[in-house]
Amino acid sequence: MxxxxxxxxxxxxxxNLTNKKxxxxxxxxxxxxxxxxxxxxxxxxxxxxxxxxxxPLSPENVLVITTGPMTGTDAPCASRMAVVSRSPLTxxxxxxxxxxxxxAELKFAGYDAVIIEGKAESPVYLYIxxxxxxxxxxxxxxxxxxxxxxxxxxxxxxDHNLRVACIGxxxxxxxxxxxxxxxxxxxxxxxxxxxxxxKNLKAIAVRxxxxxxxxxxxxxSQILKDLHKLMRDDPALYPGLGKFGTSLAVDxxxxxxxxxxxxxxxxxxxxxxEKLGSQPLDTFTIRRNPCYRCPVGCSxxxxxxxxxxxxxxxxxxxxxxxxxxxxxxxxxxxxxxxAADRLCDEYGLDSISTGVTISxxxxxxxxxIISKEEVDGLELRFGSYxxxxxxxxxxxxxxxxxxxxxxxxxxxxxxxxRGADRYAIHIKGLELPAYDIRGAKAHGLNYITSYTGAxxxxxxxxxxxFGVPLPEPVDRLEIKGKGKLTKWNQDFAVSCFDSxxxxxxxxxxxxxxxxxxxxxxxxxxxxxxxxxxxxWQAGERIINLARVFxxxxxxxxxxxxxxxxxxxxxxxxxxxxxxxxxxEDLDKMLxxxxxxxxxxxxxxxxxxxxxxxxxxxxxVAAVEKARAAYKGGSGTK
Amino acid sequence: MKIKVEVILDLAQVLGQREIEVxxxxxxxxxxxxxxxxxxxxxxxxxxxxxxxxxxxxxxxxFMVNGRDIVGLQGLDTPLVEGDTVLVIPPAAxx
Numbered sequence: 001m002x003x004x005x006x007x008x009x010x011x012x013x014x015x016n017l018t019n020k021k022x023x024x025x026x027x028x029x030x031x032x033x034x035x036x037x038x039x040x041x042x043x044x045x046x047x048x049x050x051x052x053x054x055x056p057l058s059p060e061n062v063l064v065i066t067t068g069p070m071t072g073t074d075a076p077c078a079s080r081m082a083v084v085s086r087s088p089l090t091x092x093x094x095x096x097x098x099x100x101x102x103x104a105e106l107k108f109a110g111y112d113a114v115i116i117e118g119k120a121e122s123p124v125y126l127y128i129x130x131x132x133x134x135x136x137x138x139x140x141x142x143x144x145x146x147x148x149x150x151x152x153x154x155x156x157x158x159d160h161n162l163r164v165a166c167i168g169x170x171x172x173x174x175x176x177x178x179x180x181x182x183x184x185x186x187x188x189x190x191x192x193x194x195x196x197x198x199k200n201l202k203a204i205a206v207r208x209x210x211x212x213x214x215x216x217x218x219x220x221s222q223i224l225k226d227l228h229k230l231m232r233d234d235p236a237l238y239p240g241l242g243k244f245g246t247s248l249a250v251d252x253x254x255x256x257x258x259x260x261x262x263x264x265x266x267x268x269x270x271x272x273x274e275k276l277g278s279q280p281l282d283t284f285t286i287r288r289n290p291c292y293r294c295p296v297g298c299s300x301x302x303x304x305x306x307x308x309x310x311x312x313x314x315x316x317x318x319x320x321x322x323x324x325x326x327x328x329x330x331x332x333x334x335x336x337x338x339a340a341d342r343l344c345d346e347y348g349l350d351s352i353s354t355g356v357t358i359s360x361x362x363x364x365x366x367x368x369i370i371s372k373e374e375v376d377g378l379e380l381r382f383g384s385y386x387x388x389x390x391x392x393x394x395x396x397x398x399x400x401x402x403x404x405x406x407x408x409x410x411x412x413x414x415x416x417x418r419g420a421d422r423y424a425i426h427i428k429g430l431e432l433p434a435y436d437i438r439g440a441k442a443h444g445l446n447y448i449t450s451y452t453g454a455x456x457x458x459x460x461x462x463x464x465x466f467g468v469p470l471p472e473p474v475d476r477l478e479i480k481g482k483g484k485l486t487k488w489n490q491d492f493a494v495s496c497f498d499s500x501x502x503x504x505x506x507x508x509x510x511x512x513x514x515x516x517x518x519x520x521x522x523x524x525x526x527x528x529x530x531x532x533x534x535x536w537q538a539g540e541r542i543i544n545l546a547r548v549f550x551x552x553x554x555x556x557x558x559x560x561x562x563x564x565x566x567x568x569x570x571x572x573x574x575x576x577x578x579x580x581x582x583x584e585d586l587d588k589m590l591x592x593x594x595x596x597x598x599x600x601x602x603x604x605x606x607x608x609x610x611x612x613x614x615x616x617x618x619x620v621a622a623v624e625k626a627r628a629a630y631k632g633g634s635g636t637k
Numbered sequence: 638m639k640i641k642v643e644v645i646l647d648l649a650q651v652l653g654q655r656e657i658e659v660x661x662x663x664x665x666x667x668x669x670x671x672x673x674x675x676x677x678x679x680x681x682x683x684x685x686x687x688x689x690x691x692x693x694x695x696x697x698x699x700f701m702v703n704g705r706d707i708v709g710l711q712g713l714d715t716p717l718v719e720g721d722t723v724l725v726i727p728p729a730a731x732x
Contacts, residue, residue, distance in 0.1 A: 235697045235728035240646075246731035251645045255724055257704060278646070298731070319732050435732070439704075456732065466729050467699030467706070475709025508730060575643075575704035575724055 004029050005215035007069035007525030008037070012045070013111045015126065015133060017199050018059060018118030022133045027112050033528050034615065036535075037068030039095050039498035040542040041113055042084030046093065047545055049115065052552040052622075056088035056191070057174055057198040059119035065106070065165075065204075066114075068501035069522050072107030072212040072292075075224060076231070079104040079292035080501035083187040085195045089176045089353070089408055090429040090453045092550040094190035097457075097498060102163040102182035104292040108208025116199065125166070125203040127157060130210065138202035143169055145346040146181040153205045166203035167193045168348025170396040174198055176407040177353035177395075177431075181345055184289075184315035188350045190430060190452055191408075220524035227510075227517050228295075234509040236466065237296060241505055244278040245288075245300040246319035249434070251277045252466065256476075257574030258439040260432070261327040262382050263359035264425050264565055267436040268574030270382075272332030276322050281334060289315055291503070298505060304335035317341035317351070320456075323434030324355025329362060330382025340388055347396030356431035357409045358391050361401075363423050370416060376400040425563050428453035428555070438566055439576030440464040442474065442482040445589045446489060448560050451546035457504050459490035462511075470511035477576075479585050483592025495539025540597075541614040544606050547599070548619045551626040557604030558632055560590055603630045638663055638719040640670060648727050651682050661717065667700060668713040670723060685727070697728040 004010045015022045035044045042064045054060045070078035081103035087094030123138040150164040171178035171193030178193030179186045253259040254273035261270040290297035303313040325340040344351040364370045365380040378387045394402025413424040430453025437444025446459035464476035496514040515532035570580045598610035675683045701724040
């Protein structure tokens, strides 16, 4: 195997918080070639580091942060990092991506990955400055909001150019829906903030001064020209996303009748696009804030102008938050959504899971399943944005009813009992994103089968949501063909975006040329000799390894399912009226998906033949053990 | 016969509103409706919607009839009937 001549540093930083020691290990070039970087490398390092059954909030869990071969290079839209761990929310793989500037800075410091083990005796933050690592006292930072934490650390270290990733009070309180914030970006989902909190790790500050080497700059630059042309030719990337950001999806999904509302009871019925769509939100935008080397700049900085939330600023709210803390909680008042988004960022809560957990509480309250006394006297009806904001604070601090809700909808429903689980909108414990998948079947099948739970970006069906006719046009309401399409979308996402690490918003631009561009860029940077087919196969390998990790934890076909509402209750009105995913439709799609993947249909576990084909022979025993133990029930913890 | 046409984003700006009702002849297809719209709204809509080389809509424009993508129907030759709703979505991204 060739050595790594660029793109990668070939270095993994291992930090043990228990004994405050660190060392640097080599990244095996064969691992780089097989798992690329980012999500793929993170999942591989996680799999190798953990045996089954590790408590996600114990010192035995690890927090892995990876960059990719494109991070910090001249490639556009590549300042991304993957945060990987065992999720305290789902019990399976946690993989959350963040962007902004921190990922590039970490790469400049000279590392492809950081593995954090153990638990500090008292709160600390890490200061990584090129080849040096310091463990610093964070007791004064404990309890601090995320913006203040970042500023405090920059001031304490006397360097305003460094970048900080940190948790807020929610992560400290081990909320299983806590995120990690860098700048105003989030590694948002699956509770990675709680893992950081469980280690008494408040923040990671990083300063890097090294230029990422590229072994063949001329070839690299030539392929970048191809990439930039594909981006320019995309009809929606610059004109749409670059101007309005992700709020465009409000207009599209509301017109299609798949913008979820009021805990998924009133999709199409409550549809305030005229107040929360791209045009009205644009009136709050004061500037854009692109990630490092991103020429698109989708991220919108917005400020509320008047009313109770006047002068509150946020970066966003992104489409998902406009749903979770807007339509999904019955709120159509944009300044309140802006304020709720900011509050989640400051406390370090995942805004999707937070909103969907609040919407569960609202439905339970309106149905009389929980009383006013149980929710601390709050008027918890849909549309009450004051209650939403108060609940965010309570959840982050575990005050009163906030303690009941702080760990997401599944645990909240279990704690409440009284049939509440029927109304909890999650898959494998992860709350559902904005798209009502009853009217977008492949998008739904991705939620159902994603290795992280209901996670839209792990196999985004841009064919169904935006009508992109690549690799071929599809009918969003058709069941047949969606198993194969979902496999394609998931392999495409993890191989061309989550691992190299490119932004998923290039998916339409790269739908044809992606693997060729990605393999060409990695080869030009590193000296590896990957083909486009190798890239596809790496995607498949990564998905299979994640499936094996989850199988070890007891996951199987039984966990690839939907909340009852989505199978039983059709969308009431609009352009998706009458749509649902019946049990029979779900089974048909799953059978086709498993067949496309080479997994056995009974258990939903990879076959030994498929694992050997992908170079994962060393995982066969773990899967066969899981297959032997399979009894058809849910293994989700 | 009357057909409801729904549009969003910049198409709504061209048409001046998000929903319009149009009268097209019996046995019209979606293609007839598109021609009717480009005739009625002129060059601004035509330039946005129609490729000059093929005289067909750009592939990234999406048409649905009663919520169904026309790829699952008969494409632009999908027959329309009284009371149908046609949704046209311009290129978009995000999410």
